[in-house]
Amino acid sequence: MSAQDPNDRYVRVAVLALLSLALLAGVCATAIHWLGRVHRPMDLVVPPTASVLFAGLIVALLRRPAWVLGITWTALGASALALIAPAWLYTTQASLSPDVRLIDTLPPVSSLFVVFLVMLMIFIPGRRAFLAAALGWVLIALPVLLYLLGHRQELWTPRGKDLLMAYGPVSIMVVVLLPVQRGLTGKIRRLSSERDVMEVMLHRDPLTGVQSRLLGERVLRQVLASEAPAGVIMLDLDRFKAINDTHGHPVGDTVLQAVADGCKGLLRANECLARWGGEEFLVIVPGVDAAGLQRVAERLRAVISAVPVAPVPQVTASLGTTLLRAGDTLDTVLQRADVALYRAKELGGNCVCSAAGTATDMI
Missing domain, CATH: 1.20.190 (Delta-Endotoxin; domain 1)
Structure with a gap:
């Protein structure tokens, strides 16, 4: 309508x-x-x-x-x-x-x-x-x-x-x-x-076109207030500093844009993708259980690893997932997602780890 x-x-x-x-x-x-x-x-x-x-x-x-x-x-x-x-x-x-x-x-x-x-x-x-x-x-x-x-x-x-x-x-x-x-x-x-x-500029990341951190935080607070089932995925590109140092910042910007476009094409309209800072992105997936959140994260990981950005040989990302829990706040959700993300980094990257302790290595 x-x-x-x-x-x-x-x-x-x-x-x-x-x-x-x-x-x-x-x-x-x-x-x-x-x-x-x-x-x-x-x-x-x-x-x-x-x-x-x-x-x-x-x-x-x-x-x-x-x-x-x-x-x-x-x-x-x-x-x-x-x-x-x-x-x-x-x-x-x-x-x-x-x-x-x-x-x-x-x-x-x-x-x-x-x-x-x-x-x-x-x-x-x-x-x-x-x-x-x-x-x-x-x-x-x-x-x-x-x-x-x-x-x-x-x-x-x-x-x-x-x-x-x-x-x-x-x-x-x-x-x-x-x-x-x-x-x-x-x-x-x-x-x-x-x-x-101005509001659009505040709500959109000027480089990638996805939602800004400000709007991502607002959406996450709304989901927390609704107490509806939902999950959060925090993803960070692997060895992104090396891409900038080797190929220059314009190529790094192109990588970020390509990753954002690939992720946007995969997500549904009610799922939020926000650039969290630098090479880090936050995904909010409403109405999902643990298995469904893991599948979304795996698809995102696969899409990112298939992004062709010459002259970069391959772009990969580490992803941390967590479901929202009763009594959660913005800080507790983000802290669990960060812990899972760093666990994926420690495993060598290009993999998904959940806050529940499971990990899927797809290198």
């Missing part, structure tokens, strides 16, 4: 929330106009039509999440039309009819205009958001502002001042502040990405 992109999920949730709020606003506007004393045709048609559209878009988004982009553009277009139509109709009507005042006829859509600008700045990328916001302001806010500036008696009423603030300073502030917020969000995401990269 593939993981869901968190950014895609965030966008869908955000669009669903905005559609739900738009639907709520449409339903409230419908109720207000139908229950009001004066019934104007546009006020009786636009809000219920928008409500039905937003409800349909919510259903479409729930059933077809992949359509989120098209649904967003449809919602923005419908919102724009629902705001443009009354702005032009009622300003034109008030301009041509001396007995009609805009502050009495214009529906309470000034707050919705601010929400519309927020939607534009959130869902339209880059400079196109500024162009869309500027176009929306010209088509929706400018007619109302021009009318109010030409009718000072309406401008200085409470409703007139509210419209002036919503379509003037508030809308401009939204357009200016949202890109700043977007920039801060982008910076936070970059910092989060850099943090993830």
